[in-house]
Amino acid sequence: MAKTTKKRRGAQAAGKEPLDLPVRLGQIIEVEITGLSHEGAGVGRVEGYTLFVPKALPQEKVRARVEHVKKNFGFAELLEVVEKSPSRALPPCPIYDRCGGCSLQHLAYEEQLIHKQQIVKDNLRRIGGFKVEGEEAVIVHPTLGMSDPWRYRNKAQVPIGEQDGGLVGGFYAEKSHEIIDMNECLIQHPANDEAVNAVKEIASQLNITPYDEKNHTGLLRHVVVKVGARTGEVMVVLVTTEAFIPQRDKLVEEIRTRLSGVKSIVHNINPARTNVIFGEKTVTLWGSDVIYDYIGPIKFAISARSFYQVNPAQTEVLYNKTLEYAGATGTETVIDAYCGIGTISLFLAQKSRHVYGVEIVPEAIADANRNAKLNGIENVTFETGPAEVVIPAWKEQGIRPDVIVVDPPRKGCDEALLTTILQMKPQRVVYVSCNPSTLARDLKVLAELYEVREVQPVDMFPHTGHVECVIGMQRIDT
Numbered sequence: 001m002a003k004t005t006k007k008r009r010g011a012q013a014a015g016k017e018p019l020d021l022p023v024r025l026g027q028i029i030e031v032e033i034t035g036l037s038h039e040g041a042g043v044g045r046v047e048g049y050t051l052f053v054p055k056a057l058p059q060e061k062v063r064a065r066v067e068h069v070k071k072n073f074g075f076a077e078l079l080e081v082v083e084k085s086p087s088r089a090l091p092p093c094p095i096y097d098r099c100g101g102c103s104l105q106h107l108a109y110e111e112q113l114i115h116k117q118q119i120v121k122d123n124l125r126r127i128g129g130f131k132v133e134g135e136e137a138v139i140v141h142p143t144l145g146m147s148d149p150w151r152y153r154n155k156a157q158v159p160i161g162e163q164d165g166g167l168v169g170g171f172y173a174e175k176s177h178e179i180i181d182m183n184e185c186l187i188q189h190p191a192n193d194e195a196v197n198a199v200k201e202i203a204s205q206l207n208i209t210p211y212d213e214k215n216h217t218g219l220l221r222h223v224v225v226k227v228g229a230r231t232g233e234v235m236v237v238l239v240t241t242e243a244f245i246p247q248r249d250k251l252v253e254e255i256r257t258r259l260s261g262v263k264s265i266v267h268n269i270n271p272a273r274t275n276v277i278f279g280e281k282t283v284t285l286w287g288s289d290v291i292y293d294y295i296g297p298i299k300f301a302i303s304a305r306s307f308y309q310v311n312p313a314q315t316e317v318l319y320n321k322t323l324e325y326a327g328a329t330g331t332e333t334v335i336d337a338y339c340g341i342g343t344i345s346l347f348l349a350q351k352s353r354h355v356y357g358v359e360i361v362p363e364a365i366a367d368a369n370r371n372a373k374l375n376g377i378e379n380v381t382f383e384t385g386p387a388e389v390v391i392p393a394w395k396e397q398g399i400r401p402d403v404i405v406v407d408p409p410r411k412g413c414d415e416a417l418l419t420t421i422l423q424m425k426p427q428r429v430v431y432v433s434c435n436p437s438t439l440a441r442d443l444k445v446l447a448e449l450y451e452v453r454e455v456q457p458v459d460m461f462p463h464t465g466h467v468e469c470v471i472g473m474q475r476i477d478t
Ligand code: SAH
Pocket: 309, 337, 338, 339, 340, 341, 342, 343, 344, 358, 359, 360, 361, 364, 385, 386, 387, 388, 407, 408, 409, 414
Protein backbone atom coordinates (compact mmCIF):
# COMPACT_ATOMS: atom_id res chain seq x y z
CA MET A 1 0.00 0.00 0.00
CA ALA A 2 1.33 3.43 -0.89
CA LYS A 3 2.35 5.61 2.02
CA THR A 4 -0.12 8.34 0.99
CA THR A 5 -3.10 6.13 1.79
CA LYS A 6 -2.30 6.36 5.47
CA LYS A 7 -5.35 7.56 7.42
CA ARG A 8 -5.60 11.31 6.81
CA ARG A 9 -5.36 13.18 10.06
CA GLY A 10 -4.87 16.74 11.08
CA ALA A 11 -4.08 19.83 9.11
CA GLN A 12 -1.73 20.10 6.21
CA ALA A 13 -0.54 23.64 6.49
CA ALA A 14 1.22 24.82 3.34
CA GLY A 15 4.89 23.92 3.34
CA LYS A 16 4.72 22.27 6.75
CA GLU A 17 4.71 18.67 7.89
CA PRO A 18 1.14 17.42 8.31
CA LEU A 19 0.19 17.35 11.97
CA ASP A 20 -0.88 14.01 13.32
CA LEU A 21 -4.06 15.09 15.08
CA PRO A 22 -7.33 13.35 15.91
CA VAL A 23 -9.34 16.07 14.14
CA ARG A 24 -9.00 17.66 10.76
CA LEU A 25 -10.01 20.99 9.32
CA GLY A 26 -13.63 21.13 8.19
CA GLN A 27 -14.59 17.95 10.06
CA ILE A 28 -17.97 17.97 11.79
CA ILE A 29 -17.82 16.27 15.14
CA GLU A 30 -19.85 15.72 18.26
CA VAL A 31 -18.00 16.69 21.40
CA GLU A 32 -18.71 16.89 25.12
CA ILE A 33 -17.84 20.21 26.71
CA THR A 34 -16.16 19.89 30.07
CA GLY A 35 -14.82 23.35 30.82
CA LEU A 36 -14.94 27.04 30.01
CA SER A 37 -11.79 28.85 28.89
CA HIS A 38 -10.71 32.19 30.26
CA GLU A 39 -12.02 33.80 27.08
CA GLY A 40 -15.42 32.19 27.66
CA ALA A 41 -15.21 29.42 25.04
CA GLY A 42 -16.40 25.88 25.79
CA VAL A 43 -13.54 23.38 26.14
CA GLY A 44 -13.88 19.79 24.95
CA ARG A 45 -11.47 16.94 24.32
CA VAL A 46 -11.21 14.65 21.32
CA GLU A 47 -8.89 11.72 22.12
CA GLY A 48 -7.06 14.00 24.55
CA TYR A 49 -6.78 16.86 22.03
CA THR A 50 -8.18 20.18 23.29
CA LEU A 51 -10.87 21.78 21.20
CA PHE A 52 -12.27 25.24 21.98
CA VAL A 53 -15.88 25.77 20.95
CA PRO A 54 -16.99 29.40 21.47
CA LYS A 55 -20.58 29.73 22.78
CA ALA A 56 -20.68 26.12 24.03
CA LEU A 57 -20.99 25.47 27.77
CA PRO A 58 -19.80 22.84 30.25
CA GLN A 59 -22.22 19.91 30.61
CA GLU A 60 -23.23 20.26 26.97
CA LYS A 61 -22.84 17.92 24.06
CA VAL A 62 -22.49 19.90 20.84
CA ARG A 63 -22.06 19.40 17.12
CA ALA A 64 -19.28 21.60 15.81
CA ARG A 65 -17.18 22.16 12.71
CA VAL A 66 -13.39 22.21 13.12
CA GLU A 67 -12.23 25.62 11.90
CA HIS A 68 -8.68 25.96 13.01
CA VAL A 69 -6.08 23.46 14.21
CA LYS A 70 -2.76 23.87 15.94
CA LYS A 71 -0.40 21.32 17.39
CA ASN A 72 -1.84 21.37 20.91
CA PHE A 73 -5.33 22.73 20.47
CA GLY A 74 -7.94 23.69 17.91
CA PHE A 75 -11.08 25.77 17.46
CA ALA A 76 -14.48 24.64 16.25
CA GLU A 77 -17.63 26.53 15.34
CA LEU A 78 -20.76 25.61 17.25
CA LEU A 79 -23.40 24.18 14.88
CA GLU A 80 -25.92 22.66 17.26
CA VAL A 81 -26.37 22.12 20.98
CA VAL A 82 -27.30 18.44 21.22
CA GLU A 83 -27.57 18.32 25.01
CA LYS A 84 -28.16 21.65 26.72
CA SER A 85 -26.62 22.93 29.97
CA PRO A 86 -29.09 24.03 32.66
CA SER A 87 -27.04 27.24 32.86
CA ARG A 88 -27.68 28.17 29.25
CA ALA A 89 -29.48 31.51 28.85
CA LEU A 90 -31.11 32.94 25.79
CA PRO A 91 -28.95 35.92 24.75
CA PRO A 92 -31.32 38.89 24.67
CA CYS A 93 -29.18 40.77 22.16
CA PRO A 94 -30.43 40.30 18.56
CA ILE A 95 -26.93 40.70 17.09
CA TYR A 96 -25.12 38.54 19.63
CA ASP A 97 -23.94 36.03 17.03
CA ARG A 98 -22.38 38.59 14.76
CA CYS A 99 -20.98 41.29 17.04
CA GLY A 100 -18.27 39.70 19.17
CA GLY A 101 -18.38 42.47 21.79
CA CYS A 102 -19.80 40.10 24.42
CA SER A 103 -18.79 36.46 24.76
CA LEU A 104 -20.87 35.20 27.70
CA GLN A 105 -24.46 36.34 27.15
CA HIS A 106 -25.46 32.69 26.61
CA LEU A 107 -24.44 31.88 30.20
CA ALA A 108 -26.82 32.79 33.06
CA TYR A 109 -25.44 35.85 34.89
CA GLU A 110 -25.02 34.10 38.29
CA GLU A 111 -22.97 31.45 36.49
CA GLN A 112 -20.81 34.10 34.84
CA LEU A 113 -19.95 35.37 38.32
CA ILE A 114 -19.03 31.86 39.52
CA HIS A 115 -16.97 31.35 36.37
CA LYS A 116 -14.99 34.55 37.00
CA GLN A 117 -14.31 33.57 40.61
CA GLN A 118 -13.08 30.20 39.36
CA ILE A 119 -10.72 31.82 36.84
CA VAL A 120 -9.11 33.80 39.65
CA LYS A 121 -8.75 30.66 41.77
CA ASP A 122 -7.30 28.65 38.86
CA ASN A 123 -4.68 31.28 38.14
CA LEU A 124 -3.68 31.72 41.77
CA ARG A 125 -3.25 27.96 42.08
CA ARG A 126 -1.58 27.17 38.74
CA ILE A 127 0.61 30.22 38.25
CA GLY A 128 0.97 31.59 41.76
CA GLY A 129 1.24 28.25 43.54
CA PHE A 130 -1.34 29.38 46.14
CA LYS A 131 -3.67 27.08 48.00
CA VAL A 132 -7.24 28.13 47.18
CA GLU A 133 -9.35 25.37 48.77
CA GLY A 134 -9.45 23.92 52.28
CA GLU A 135 -7.59 24.95 55.41
CA GLU A 136 -5.27 27.96 55.31
CA ALA A 137 -6.28 28.64 51.75
CA VAL A 138 -6.31 32.12 50.27
CA ILE A 139 -9.87 33.45 50.53
CA VAL A 140 -11.28 34.15 47.07
CA HIS A 141 -14.70 35.73 47.64
CA PRO A 142 -17.67 35.25 45.32
CA THR A 143 -17.60 37.80 42.49
CA LEU A 144 -19.43 41.04 43.25
CA GLY A 145 -21.82 41.41 40.33
CA MET A 146 -24.39 43.97 39.26
CA SER A 147 -28.02 43.67 40.33
CA ASP A 148 -28.94 44.79 36.80
CA PRO A 149 -26.04 43.77 34.56
CA TRP A 150 -27.19 45.64 31.44
CA ARG A 151 -26.81 49.13 30.04
CA TYR A 152 -23.73 49.75 32.16
CA ARG A 153 -21.27 51.27 29.66
CA ASN A 154 -20.88 55.04 29.76
CA LYS A 155 -18.95 55.34 26.50
CA ALA A 156 -19.84 54.34 22.93
CA GLN A 157 -17.38 54.50 20.03
CA VAL A 158 -19.19 53.75 16.82
CA PRO A 159 -17.50 53.47 13.42
CA ILE A 160 -19.41 55.04 10.54
CA GLY A 161 -19.47 53.68 6.99
CA GLU A 162 -21.51 53.41 3.85
CA GLN A 163 -23.87 50.67 2.77
CA ASP A 164 -26.01 50.70 -0.37
CA GLY A 165 -25.41 54.43 -0.68
CA GLY A 166 -26.58 55.18 2.88
CA LEU A 167 -24.81 56.04 6.12
CA VAL A 168 -24.52 53.22 8.64
CA GLY A 169 -22.90 52.96 12.06
CA GLY A 170 -22.44 50.00 14.33
CA PHE A 171 -19.70 47.43 14.65
CA TYR A 172 -17.23 45.62 12.46
CA ALA A 173 -18.38 42.17 11.35
CA GLU A 174 -16.12 39.43 12.70
CA LYS A 175 -12.71 39.23 11.00
CA SER A 176 -13.61 42.00 8.57
CA HIS A 177 -13.87 45.72 8.22
CA GLU A 178 -17.43 45.67 7.00
CA ILE A 179 -19.60 47.83 9.26
CA ILE A 180 -22.87 46.31 10.35
CA ASP A 181 -25.52 48.86 11.23
CA MET A 182 -26.73 48.78 14.83
CA ASN A 183 -29.38 50.79 16.66
CA GLU A 184 -29.09 49.29 20.08
CA CYS A 185 -26.41 47.75 22.28
CA LEU A 186 -27.74 46.16 25.44
CA ILE A 187 -24.65 46.85 27.53
CA GLN A 188 -24.61 50.49 26.48
CA HIS A 189 -26.24 53.32 28.48
CA PRO A 190 -29.56 54.17 26.71
CA ALA A 191 -28.49 57.82 26.37
CA ASN A 192 -25.53 56.68 24.26
CA ASP A 193 -27.69 54.63 21.90
CA GLU A 194 -30.10 57.52 21.59
CA ALA A 195 -27.31 59.99 20.80
CA VAL A 196 -25.58 57.74 18.25
CA ASN A 197 -28.88 57.09 16.45
CA ALA A 198 -29.76 60.78 16.40
CA VAL A 199 -26.36 61.78 15.00
CA LYS A 200 -26.58 59.07 12.31
CA GLU A 201 -30.01 60.31 11.21
CA ILE A 202 -29.05 63.98 11.26
CA ALA A 203 -25.82 63.33 9.34
CA SER A 204 -27.78 61.39 6.69
CA GLN A 205 -30.35 64.17 6.37
CA LEU A 206 -27.63 66.79 5.96
CA ASN A 207 -25.80 64.64 3.41
CA ILE A 208 -22.65 64.39 5.49
CA THR A 209 -20.65 61.69 3.76
CA PRO A 210 -19.66 58.59 5.69
CA TYR A 211 -16.02 57.56 5.73
CA ASP A 212 -14.95 54.89 3.27
CA GLU A 213 -12.01 53.14 4.84
CA LYS A 214 -10.93 51.34 1.67
CA ASN A 215 -10.68 54.40 -0.54
CA HIS A 216 -9.98 56.84 2.29
CA THR A 217 -12.83 59.13 1.18
CA GLY A 218 -15.83 60.63 2.98
CA LEU A 219 -16.06 62.77 6.11
CA LEU A 220 -17.61 61.20 9.22
CA ARG A 221 -15.45 58.38 10.64
CA HIS A 222 -16.66 57.84 14.19
CA VAL A 223 -19.34 59.01 16.58
CA VAL A 224 -18.16 58.83 20.17
CA VAL A 225 -20.65 59.45 22.97
CA LYS A 226 -19.95 59.73 26.68
CA VAL A 227 -22.50 60.04 29.45
CA GLY A 228 -22.06 60.90 33.11
CA ALA A 229 -24.05 58.10 34.72
CA ARG A 230 -24.78 60.12 37.86
CA THR A 231 -25.21 63.56 36.23
CA GLY A 232 -26.93 62.53 32.98
CA GLU A 233 -24.63 64.89 31.07
CA VAL A 234 -23.87 63.81 27.51
CA MET A 235 -20.88 64.59 25.28
CA VAL A 236 -21.03 63.95 21.54
CA VAL A 237 -17.72 63.72 19.68
CA LEU A 238 -17.72 63.77 15.88
CA VAL A 239 -14.53 62.38 14.38
CA THR A 240 -14.02 63.48 10.79
CA THR A 241 -11.30 63.29 8.13
CA GLU A 242 -11.33 67.04 7.50
CA ALA A 243 -11.74 70.24 9.49
CA PHE A 244 -14.54 71.55 7.27
CA ILE A 245 -18.01 70.17 7.99
CA PRO A 246 -20.69 71.36 5.55
CA GLN A 247 -23.77 72.79 7.34
CA ARG A 248 -21.91 72.53 10.62
CA ASP A 249 -24.13 74.99 12.50
CA LYS A 250 -27.25 73.17 11.38
CA LEU A 251 -25.72 69.87 12.52
CA VAL A 252 -24.94 71.28 15.96
CA GLU A 253 -28.39 72.84 16.28
CA GLU A 254 -30.14 69.60 15.31
CA ILE A 255 -28.10 67.59 17.82
CA ARG A 256 -28.95 70.09 20.57
CA THR A 257 -32.63 70.07 19.74
CA ARG A 258 -32.91 66.30 19.57
CA LEU A 259 -30.82 65.46 22.64
CA SER A 260 -31.80 67.30 25.80
CA GLY A 261 -28.97 65.91 27.96
CA VAL A 262 -26.21 67.06 25.63
CA LYS A 263 -23.81 69.47 27.35
CA SER A 264 -20.89 69.28 24.99
CA ILE A 265 -20.41 68.80 21.23
CA VAL A 266 -16.82 68.25 20.23
CA HIS A 267 -15.09 67.88 16.87
CA ASN A 268 -11.98 65.77 16.45
CA ILE A 269 -10.09 65.74 13.16
CA ASN A 270 -8.33 62.57 12.11
CA PRO A 271 -7.04 62.76 8.54
CA ALA A 272 -4.80 59.68 8.82
CA ARG A 273 -5.25 56.28 7.23
CA THR A 274 -5.41 54.42 10.51
CA ASN A 275 -7.75 52.48 12.70
CA VAL A 276 -6.83 54.65 15.68
CA ILE A 277 -10.05 56.52 16.44
CA PHE A 278 -8.85 59.99 17.44
CA GLY A 279 -6.63 62.45 15.60
CA GLU A 280 -4.49 65.09 17.27
CA LYS A 281 -6.78 68.09 16.84
CA THR A 282 -9.88 68.58 19.02
CA VAL A 283 -12.18 71.62 19.06
CA THR A 284 -15.35 72.25 21.01
CA LEU A 285 -18.21 73.13 18.64
CA TRP A 286 -20.76 73.92 21.31
CA GLY A 287 -21.11 73.89 25.10
CA SER A 288 -18.52 72.79 27.59
CA ASP A 289 -15.14 71.12 26.86
CA VAL A 290 -15.97 68.52 29.49
CA ILE A 291 -18.84 66.69 31.13
CA TYR A 292 -18.88 65.74 34.79
CA ASP A 293 -19.52 62.54 36.67
CA TYR A 294 -19.08 61.20 40.18
CA ILE A 295 -17.57 58.03 41.55
CA GLY A 296 -18.60 57.91 45.19
CA PRO A 297 -18.21 61.48 46.47
CA ILE A 298 -15.47 62.43 43.99
CA LYS A 299 -16.32 64.57 40.99
CA PHE A 300 -14.53 63.99 37.70
CA ALA A 301 -14.19 66.16 34.59
CA ILE A 302 -14.28 63.99 31.48
CA SER A 303 -12.91 65.41 28.23
CA ALA A 304 -13.18 63.89 24.75
CA ARG A 305 -9.79 62.23 24.99
CA SER A 306 -9.39 61.49 28.69
CA PHE A 307 -9.53 57.98 30.06
CA TYR A 308 -12.39 57.22 32.44
CA GLN A 309 -13.66 53.90 33.77
CA VAL A 310 -16.48 52.59 31.54
CA ASN A 311 -18.61 51.02 34.28
CA PRO A 312 -18.83 53.71 36.97
CA ALA A 313 -21.24 51.79 39.25
CA GLN A 314 -18.88 48.84 39.59
CA THR A 315 -15.85 51.12 39.74
CA GLU A 316 -17.26 52.48 42.97
CA VAL A 317 -17.58 48.93 44.31
CA LEU A 318 -13.99 48.18 43.27
CA TYR A 319 -12.59 51.36 44.81
CA ASN A 320 -14.49 50.89 48.06
CA LYS A 321 -12.86 47.47 48.38
CA THR A 322 -9.50 49.03 47.57
CA LEU A 323 -10.05 51.57 50.33
CA GLU A 324 -11.10 48.83 52.75
CA TYR A 325 -8.04 46.66 51.99
CA ALA A 326 -5.76 49.70 52.20
CA GLY A 327 -6.98 50.01 55.79
CA ALA A 328 -6.43 53.76 55.70
CA THR A 329 -7.54 55.64 58.80
CA GLY A 330 -6.35 59.16 58.02
CA THR A 331 -2.75 58.96 59.21
CA GLU A 332 -1.19 56.87 56.42
CA THR A 333 1.19 57.72 53.62
CA VAL A 334 -0.03 55.93 50.49
CA ILE A 335 1.46 55.35 47.04
CA ASP A 336 -0.91 54.76 44.09
CA ALA A 337 1.11 53.22 41.25
CA TYR A 338 -0.37 53.30 37.72
CA CYS A 339 -2.80 55.98 38.90
CA GLY A 340 -4.33 57.02 35.53
CA ILE A 341 -6.41 60.19 36.06
CA GLY A 342 -6.04 59.78 39.81
CA THR A 343 -9.31 58.02 40.51
CA ILE A 344 -7.98 55.67 43.19
CA SER A 345 -5.62 58.33 44.58
CA LEU A 346 -8.46 60.80 45.15
CA PHE A 347 -10.59 58.08 46.69
CA LEU A 348 -7.75 57.17 49.07
CA ALA A 349 -6.90 60.79 49.86
CA GLN A 350 -10.17 61.09 51.82
CA LYS A 351 -8.79 58.64 54.40
CA SER A 352 -5.02 59.19 54.25
CA ARG A 353 -2.44 61.71 55.38
CA HIS A 354 -0.93 61.97 51.91
CA VAL A 355 -1.22 60.08 48.62
CA TYR A 356 1.50 59.95 45.95
CA GLY A 357 0.24 58.91 42.50
CA VAL A 358 2.41 57.95 39.52
CA GLU A 359 1.38 57.40 35.92
CA ILE A 360 3.25 57.20 32.61
CA VAL A 361 0.83 59.24 30.42
CA PRO A 362 1.34 63.02 30.94
CA GLU A 363 -2.24 63.93 29.87
CA ALA A 364 -3.62 61.57 32.53
CA ILE A 365 -1.52 63.31 35.19
CA ALA A 366 -2.81 66.70 33.98
CA ASP A 367 -6.37 65.33 34.44
CA ALA A 368 -5.43 63.95 37.86
CA ASN A 369 -4.22 67.38 39.02
CA ARG A 370 -7.33 69.04 37.61
CA ASN A 371 -9.58 66.52 39.35
CA ALA A 372 -7.78 67.06 42.67
CA LYS A 373 -8.42 70.80 42.37
CA LEU A 374 -12.04 70.25 41.34
CA ASN A 375 -12.63 68.40 44.61
CA GLY A 376 -10.50 70.66 46.78
CA ILE A 377 -8.22 67.74 47.64
CA GLU A 378 -4.76 68.98 48.61
CA ASN A 379 -3.08 65.98 50.19
CA VAL A 380 -2.07 64.39 46.88
CA THR A 381 1.04 64.64 44.73
CA PHE A 382 1.08 63.34 41.16
CA GLU A 383 4.15 62.59 39.10
CA THR A 384 4.56 61.56 35.47
CA GLY A 385 6.85 58.63 34.66
CA PRO A 386 7.23 54.87 34.81
CA ALA A 387 6.23 53.57 38.26
CA GLU A 388 9.34 51.38 38.31
CA VAL A 389 11.53 54.48 38.01
CA VAL A 390 9.60 57.09 39.98
CA ILE A 391 8.88 54.96 43.07
CA PRO A 392 12.56 53.98 43.61
CA ALA A 393 13.34 57.72 43.35
CA TRP A 394 10.71 58.46 46.01
CA LYS A 395 12.36 55.82 48.17
CA GLU A 396 15.69 57.64 47.82
CA GLN A 397 13.95 60.89 48.79
CA GLY A 398 12.86 59.25 52.03
CA ILE A 399 9.16 58.69 51.30
CA ARG A 400 8.02 55.82 53.53
CA PRO A 401 4.59 54.51 52.48
CA ASP A 402 2.38 52.60 54.89
CA VAL A 403 0.38 51.30 51.95
CA ILE A 404 1.17 50.79 48.26
CA VAL A 405 -1.69 50.33 45.79
CA VAL A 406 -0.93 49.03 42.29
CA ASP A 407 -3.38 48.95 39.38
CA PRO A 408 -1.22 47.93 36.42
CA PRO A 409 -2.24 47.31 32.79
CA ARG A 410 -2.75 43.73 31.54
CA LYS A 411 0.94 42.89 31.48
CA GLY A 412 1.15 43.32 35.26
CA CYS A 413 3.80 45.06 37.36
CA ASP A 414 7.33 45.65 36.21
CA GLU A 415 9.72 43.39 38.11
CA ALA A 416 11.75 46.39 39.28
CA LEU A 417 8.62 47.78 40.92
CA LEU A 418 7.97 44.53 42.79
CA THR A 419 11.58 44.57 44.02
CA THR A 420 11.14 48.15 45.20
CA ILE A 421 7.93 47.24 47.06
CA LEU A 422 9.81 44.43 48.84
CA GLN A 423 12.52 46.92 49.79
CA MET A 424 10.14 49.67 50.92
CA LYS A 425 8.19 47.17 53.02
CA PRO A 426 4.88 49.00 53.42
CA GLN A 427 2.56 47.34 55.92
CA ARG A 428 -0.05 46.65 53.31
CA VAL A 429 -0.13 46.19 49.55
CA VAL A 430 -3.36 46.37 47.57
CA TYR A 431 -3.27 44.96 44.06
CA VAL A 432 -6.06 45.89 41.62
CA SER A 433 -5.87 43.60 38.61
CA CYS A 434 -7.53 43.24 35.22
CA ASN A 435 -5.57 40.10 34.36
CA PRO A 436 -5.57 37.15 36.80
CA SER A 437 -2.55 35.44 35.22
CA THR A 438 -0.09 38.33 35.57
CA LEU A 439 -1.65 39.00 38.97
CA ALA A 440 -0.83 35.45 40.12
CA ARG A 441 2.73 35.79 38.78
CA ASP A 442 3.26 39.08 40.67
CA LEU A 443 1.67 37.85 43.92
CA LYS A 444 4.08 34.92 43.92
CA VAL A 445 6.95 37.43 44.05
CA LEU A 446 5.32 39.54 46.76
CA ALA A 447 4.50 36.41 48.80
CA GLU A 448 8.13 36.47 49.99
CA LEU A 449 7.12 39.21 52.42
CA TYR A 450 3.33 39.48 52.18
CA GLU A 451 0.43 37.31 53.13
CA VAL A 452 -2.46 37.36 50.67
CA ARG A 453 -5.38 38.03 52.99
CA GLU A 454 -8.32 38.38 50.66
CA VAL A 455 -9.15 38.30 46.99
CA GLN A 456 -12.30 40.04 45.78
CA PRO A 457 -13.34 39.62 42.13
CA VAL A 458 -15.58 42.45 40.92
CA ASP A 459 -17.54 42.15 37.70
CA MET A 460 -16.70 45.32 35.81
CA PHE A 461 -17.73 43.99 32.39
CA PRO A 462 -20.82 41.74 32.61
CA HIS A 463 -21.34 39.37 29.63
CA THR A 464 -17.74 39.69 28.53
CA GLY A 465 -14.83 37.48 29.55
CA HIS A 466 -12.97 40.22 31.45
CA VAL A 467 -12.13 39.48 35.07
CA GLU A 468 -11.16 42.24 37.50
CA CYS A 469 -10.21 41.75 41.13
CA VAL A 470 -8.71 43.47 44.15
CA ILE A 471 -6.33 41.81 46.58
CA GLY A 472 -5.47 42.79 50.11
CA MET A 473 -2.01 41.84 51.38
CA GLN A 474 -0.41 42.28 54.78
CA ARG A 475 3.31 42.22 55.60
CA ILE A 476 4.02 38.89 57.25
CA ASP A 477 5.89 40.26 60.30
CA THR A 478 3.12 42.72 61.24
N1 SAH B 1 -5.80 53.35 38.41
C1 SAH B 1 -6.39 53.95 37.23
C2 SAH B 1 -5.84 53.43 35.89
C3 SAH B 1 -5.44 52.01 35.79
S1 SAH B 1 -5.11 51.48 34.13
C4 SAH B 1 -7.90 53.82 37.29
O1 SAH B 1 -8.42 53.08 38.08
O2 SAH B 1 -8.57 54.49 36.52
C5 SAH B 1 -3.34 51.34 34.15
C6 SAH B 1 -2.60 52.65 33.96
O3 SAH B 1 -1.21 52.38 34.01
C7 SAH B 1 -2.85 53.33 32.63
O4 SAH B 1 -3.30 54.63 32.89
C8 SAH B 1 -1.46 53.35 31.95
O5 SAH B 1 -1.23 54.51 31.20
C9 SAH B 1 -0.54 53.26 33.13
N2 SAH B 1 0.81 52.71 32.92
C10 SAH B 1 1.20 51.75 32.07
N3 SAH B 1 2.49 51.43 32.25
C11 SAH B 1 2.94 52.22 33.27
C12 SAH B 1 4.19 52.33 33.95
N4 SAH B 1 5.23 51.58 33.61
N5 SAH B 1 4.28 53.20 34.96
C13 SAH B 1 3.22 53.98 35.32
N6 SAH B 1 2.02 53.90 34.72
C14 SAH B 1 1.87 53.04 33.70
